[in-house]
Amino acid sequence: MTQIAFIGGGNMATSIIGGLIRQGNISADLIHVSDPGAEQREKLTATFAVNTHADNQEAIANAGVVILAVKPQMMKDVLLPLKATLSARQPLIISIAAGINLPSLQAWSGCKSVVRSMPNTPALTGTGATGLFASSEVTLDQRNQADALLQATGITVWVKTEAEIDAVTALSGSGPAYYFLLMEAMIAAGRELGLSEETATKLTLQTALGAGQMAMNADVDPAELRRRVTSPGGTTERAIATFEGAHLRDIVSAAMKSACSRAAELSEQLGD
Ligand SMILES: NC(=O)C1=CN([C@@H]2O[C@H](COP(=O)(O)OP(=O)(O)OC[C@H]3O[C@@H](n4cnc5c(N)ncnc54)[C@H](OP(=O)(O)O)[C@@H]3O)[C@@H](O)[C@H]2O)C=CC1
Numbered sequence: 001m002t003q004i005a006f007i008g009g010g011n012m013a014t015s016i017i018g019g020l021i022r023q024g025n026i027s028a029d030l031i032h033v034s035d036p037g038a039e040q041r042e043k044l045t046a047t048f049a050v051n052t053h054a055d056n057q058e059a060i061a062n063a064g065v066v067i068l069a070v071k072p073q074m075m076k077d078v079l080l081p082l083k084a085t086l087s088a089r090q091p092l093i094i095s096i097a098a099g100i101n102l103p104s105l106q107a108w109s110g111c112k113s114v115v116r117s118m119p120n121t122p123a124l125t126g127t128g129a130t131g132l133f134a135s136s137e138v139t140l141d142q143r144n145q146a147d148a149l150l151q152a153t154g155i156t157v158w159v160k161t162e163a164e165i166d167a168v169t170a171l172s173g174s175g176p177a178y179y180f181l182l183m184e185a186m187i188a189a190g191r192e193l194g195l196s197e198e199t200a201t202k203l204t205l206q207t208a209l210g211a212g213q214m215a216m217n218a219d220v221d222p223a224e225l226r227r228r229v230t231s232p233g234g235t236t237e238r239a240i241a242t243f244e245g246a247h248l249r250d251i252v253s254a255a256m257k258s259a260c261s262r263a264a265e266l267s268e269q270l271g272d
């Protein structure tokens with residue numbers, strides 16, 4: 001069976017490892033994670049019983065797939081010392097880093113088969129969403145391997161151009177944070193309306209879950225679901241008018257465009 005190495009065992013690696021272990025198709029024995037933090041390594045071993053290493057070379061020694069899960073700013077410094085080993089072994093490389101393009105990943109790793117992916121943190125509960133784009137050298141088997149790995153954490157979508165990965169980053173990569181921000185705002189507003197923290201939180205989270213599940217299962221689009229909540233002359237109408245008056249759609253559009261530009265900017269600043 002193929003060994004999988006994670007370089008970097010932080011938030012996102014933890015979410016993906018959690019999804020893989022939870023799904024049960026990959027044994028924890030086959031997963032090797034390297035991270036400089038002793039506490040982080042202990043946490044990963046205690047939670048998932050995976051192999052952990054302080055040394056990146058040890059983690060990749062027998063790996064058929066190497067998942068790059070360090071910050072974009074670290075990527076070049078992390079890969080260059082591994083280049084001799086990686087280029088000799090040619091494992092499938094899967095990067096999850098925002099804004100590091102395929103030519104840079106290929107140059108720094110010495111590997112031809114590189115998949116650029118953009119997952120998100122709900123991977124931890126198997127409800128992740130991942131966008132993927134492969135270098136032309138990636139074989140069909142490797143593409144299927146990357147797809148199966150990330151499908152263990154939720155849905156996968158292959159995009160047609162590498163530039164679309166930056167759009168995916170702005171939408172689903174960063175997207176959970178947008179919903180969490182809305183939850184924070186709703187909890188705070190519920191408190192202002194006199195609800196306890198506990199009640200406001202409980203109702204906000206259950207409403208988010210219910211709306212998400214309804215939207216997933218409905219045979220109509222979110223706009224129609226919104227209309228069905230909005231009784232003429234009722235309460236929702238007032239709230240929606242307030243959102244529209246404050247140009248919520250323009251705010252969302254500007255926010256996502258700035259996230260997408262930041263990904264492109266990272267690529268320019270950090271790439272070769
Ligand atoms: N968080 C998210 O929602 C998403 C993140 N991403 C991408 O995932 C990547 C990781 O992000 P995230 O998990 O949030 O970041 P984290 O900082 O949580 O994780 C990165 C981990 O890498 C470790 N690390 C630092 N230097 C090295 C090294 N030389 N070798 C091995 N590991 C090292 C860090 O340790 P230490 O903290 O001690 O420095 C840290 O534990 C980023 O590239 C990001 O763009 C993609 C999709 C979503």
Ligand SMILES: O=C(O)[C@@H]1CCC=N1
Nearest residue numbers: 097098169173174175
């Ligand atoms: O904020 C970031 O840069 C990373 C990429 C997508 C989510 N988190």
